[in-house]
Amino acid sequence: MRKNSIKNTRVNGEVQKELSSLISREIKDPRINPMTTVVAVEVAPDLKHAKVYISVLGDEESKKSTYEGLRSAAPFMRRELARRINLRNTPELTFVMDQSIEYGVNMSKLINDVNQKNDEDLDTTEEDSGEE
Structure with missing residues (x-):
């Protein structure tokens, strides 16, 4: 599977949609700013890793605490992704502030x-x- 193949683009979009839903509705961590947006997701062609680009509306302290909250919730989100999306491998999530x-x-x-x-x-x- 090439990096920009149609299948990879669909996987990126589906993972982005599910992560947006998880962050806004499922995660109850008070550190995560309610104005957090999943801007983009890049899933590796082997489906082992995913870069999740996050944008947070707020000050630097809010961005830092949101980043830490997302990092601590990453195993939960990965487990939920595995439950919701049928993929061969569930990617390990890496968050990047955008x-x-x-x-x-x-x-x-x-x-x-x-x-x-x-x-x-x-x-x-x-x-x-x-x-x-």
Whole structure:
């Protein structure tokens, strides 16, 4: 099975869906932030390992505690994945903090600030030209 094969893409999507469900509904660990999102999952072609990209909305302390909570819940999640998805091997889960959503929000804010400043400059220029 090649890394980007159709089967691997389906497995990635199914594992991502199940992990999202597990994190939001099943895990009761208070360390895990309720605003935790599974951004992507990369399952190895041999189905032995999976990288789970997680995004947490919050401060650094919240991200750290969520990461620790997810690491401690990994055996439970692996067991539940084995129960819910019929795979030859159930992958061992490795969590990776993903900053892409936070980065996108910051970029959007910066773009909006620049646009707002340009609009204000344009209004000021129009007022100056109107007085002459």
